[in-house]
Amino acid sequence: MNSSKTFNSRYIIGISFISALGGYLFGFDFAVISGALPFLRTQFALDPVWEGFLTGSLALGCIIGCLLAGNLADRYGRKPGLMVAALIFAVSSIGIAFSQTLTYFLVLRFAAGIGVGMASMLCPMYIAEVSPAEVRGRNVAINQLTVVIGILITNLVNYFLADAGHDAWRWMFGLGVVPSAVFLIGVTWLPESPRWLMKSGQAAKARHVLAKIGTADFAESTMKAIERSLSGATTKQSYKMVFEKAVRPAVVIGIALAVFQQFCGINVVFNYTSTIFESVGANLNRQLFETVSIGIVNLVFTLLAMWQVDKLGRRPLMLVGSLGLSILYIVLAIALQNHFPATLVSIFVLLAISTYAISLAPVTWVLISEIFPNKIRGVASSVAIVSLWAAYFILVFTFPILAQKLGTYGPFYLYAGICFLGFLFVKARVKETKGQTLEELEENLIRH
Template sequence: MNSHNFNNKYIIGISFISALGGYLFGFDFAVISGALPFLKIQFHLDAWWEGFLTGSLALGCIVGCLIAGKLADRYGRRPGLMLSAIVFAISSLGMAFSSGLSVFVMMRFAAGIGVGMASMLSPMYIAEISPAQIRGRNVAINQLTIVIGILITNLVNYLLADKGTDVWRWMFGLGAVPSLLFLTGVLWLPESPRWLLKAGKKQQAASVLQKIGSAAFVEDTISDINQSFEGSKPQSYAAVFGKAVRPAVVVGITLAVFQQLCGINVVFNYTSTIFESVGANLNRQLFETVAIGVVNLLFTLLAMWQVDKLGRRPLMLIGSIGLSVIYLVLAFLLQNHYSPAVISIFVLLAISIYATSLAPVTWVLISEIFPNSIRGVASSMAIVSLWGAYFILVFTFPILAKKLGAYGPFYLYAGICLLGFVFVLRRVKETKGQTLEELEHNLIKH
C-alpha cells in the first residue's frame, strides 16, 4: 500500500487539533505537582488526603472513558471530543474558584471526566484517520501534546510560585484557555471515516478519505474497513472476552496497567515531595518539575521519530528493563540522602527512558491491537484499567512514603518493571507498518 500519495499537511493538521485533547490531559496531570505545596497549606492535607486529592482526577478519568466509549460508538468521535473540551473549561474554573476541599475534589473529579474522554478519543480518532505507514508517528502526536501540556504548565507554575498563597487558583484557572482553543479546533474536524462507514454514511466517509489520500487509497481503505465489519456484531463488553479476541484484550489491559504501575507518574505528580525528602527548597522543587518537563518533551520527540522505525516491541523492552535498573539506583540515592543535584540526574534519566518507550508506545499499541468490531469498547476497557492503576499508584505513594521513606516505593516499582519486561518479551508482537485491518487478520489467525 506504499504506492498511495497522501495529503500529509491535512493529516498532520487534523491529528494536531485532535491531539489538543492530549494538551489538556497534560495540563490537568501536571498542574497538581506545582499546586500541591500550596494546597497542603490551604486545605491542611494529611498523607491520605494528599493521595486522594491527587488521585481524584483518575477516578473521574474512569467515568470519562466509560462515557466516551459509548458516545463514540453511538454519535461519532467528534461530539465526544467537543464535550470533553467543554467539561475541561468548566472544571478548570471550578477548581480555581473552589471555596473548600470538597468542592475542589469534586471539580478535580470533573476535570478527570474530561481527561478520560480525551485520553481515549484523541488517540483513537488519530489512529482511524491515519494511513498505516505513519500511524505510529501520528498517534504519538497525542503523547507529544500531553508532554507540551506538562512542560508549559510546569513553567507557568514555576513563574507563578512566588506570587502569594492563593496563586494555586491561577494555576488551575488558566486551564480554561487551552480548553476553548481545543473546542474551536474540534468544530473544524471531519468525522472519522471508519465511524461514518459503520453508520452507513459511505458518501461522507469517501469525501473525508479523499482529503487524506489518492483515489486508490480511498477505494482500498473503504473495502478494507467494510470487510472488517462483515459478520461483526454490535459492540458489547461481553464481546471483548470472546475467545478470538481475548489475547489482544489481555495484552492491551496488561500494558495499560503496567504503564502506570511502573511508577513514573509518582515522579511527575510528587516531584516536590521527593526532592523535599532530600532537603530541596520550594524553588528547587518547582525548578525540578520544569527540568522534568523539558527532558520529557525532548525524548518524546525522539520516540516519535523512532516508533515507526525501531518498532513497538524493542522500545517497550528497553524501557521496562531500563527503568528497573534506574529505580534501584534512585532508591539507594534517596535512602542515603545524596544531594538534590545527583538525584535529579537519575530522575531525569528515568523520565527520558519512559518518554521514549512506555509513554508513547503503550498508547500506540492500545489504539492498534484491537479488532475494528470491538475497538471502542476494548480501548475504553484498557484505558479504564490504566486510570485505575494510576489512582492506585498516586493514592498509595504519600502513604507508603510516610511509612517507608520517600525511597521505599522505588524498590517496589523496580520489581514491577522487571515483571513488565518478562510480559512484553513473551506476549507482545510487533505491529509497525501494518494496516489496522491486517493486524486484526494476523491477530485472529494466531
C-alpha cells in the same frame, strides 16, 4: 510506494494535531497538581491519605470519562466525544479555581477527570483511525507530544506563579480554560473518523474523508478493507463483546500494557516531584524548578520517540524502556535512601523520565489505539484505558502513605520489580505492529 504522493501528509498531520490538543489538556490537568500541591497542603491541611486521594481523584473521574467515551464514540462518533471533553475541561478549570472547601475541590477535580478520561481514549483512537499504516505510530505519538508540551508549559506557569501568594494555585488551575477553548474551536473543523462512518452506514461520507487523506486508490482500498473487517458486526456495541474468545488475547494485552504503564511508577515522579526533592533538602523554588527540568527532558525524548516508533518498532522500545526503568529505580532508591545531593538525585530522575518518554509513554498509547478490531475498538479501548486510570489512582493514592511508612525511597524498589516483570511480559506476549494497517492487524489476530 512513495507515501508523500499517496497521502496528503499536511492534511493528516493537521487533523492529528488538532485532535491531539486534547492531549495538551490531559498534560495540563496531569501536571498542574505537582505545582499546586505545596499550596494545597496548607490550604486544606492535607495528611498523607488525603493528599493521595486529592491527587488521585482525577483518575476516578477518568474512569467514568473512559466508560462514557466508549459508548459515546461508538454510538455518535469520535468528534462529538472530543467536543464534550473540551467543554468539561473548560468548566472544571474555572470551577476548581474558585473552590473554597476540600469537598468542592474534589468534586470538580473528579469532573476534570471525566474530560481527561474521554480525551485520553478518544484522541489516540481518532488519530489511529485517520492515519495510514506507514505513519500511524508517529501520528498517534503526536498525542503524547502534546501531553508533554502541556506538562512542560504548565510546569513553567506554575514556576512563575509560585511567588503570587497563597492563592497561586487558583491561577494555576484557572488558566486551563484557555487551551480548553482553543481545543473546542479546533474540533469543530475535524472530519469524522472514516472507520466510524463506515460502521454507521455512511459510506459516501467515509469515501469523502478518505479522499482528503489520500489518493482515490487509497480511499477505495481502505474502504474495502474496512468493509471486510466489519462484516457481521452489529451497530450496537456492548462490553460483553470485548471478552469474546476471538478478541480476548488482544484485550488481555491491552489491559496489561495499560496497567503496567502506570504501575511502572513514573507518574509518582511527575505528581510528587516536590515530595521527592523535599526529602533530600530542596527548597520550594528548587522543587518547582525540577518540575520544569522534568518537562523539558520529557519533551525532548518524546520527540525522539516520535522519530523512532515507526522505524525501530513498538516492541524494542517497550523492552528497552521497562528494563532501563527497573535499573534506574534501584539507583534512584539508593540515592534517596542515602540522601545524595539534590543535583545527583535530579540526574537519576531525569534519566528515568527520558527512558519512560521514549518508550512506555508513547508506545503504550500507540498499541492500545491499534490492536483492537474495528467493530469493538471503542468499547475495547475504554476497557484498557479504564484499567490504566484505575492503576494510576492506586499508584498516586498509595505513594504518600508508602513514603511515610517506608521513606520516600522505599516505593522505588517496588516499582523496579514491577518494571522487570513488565519486561518479561512484553518479551513473551507483545508482537510487533509497525507498518501494518488496522485491518491487517485484525486479520492476524483472528488467525492466531
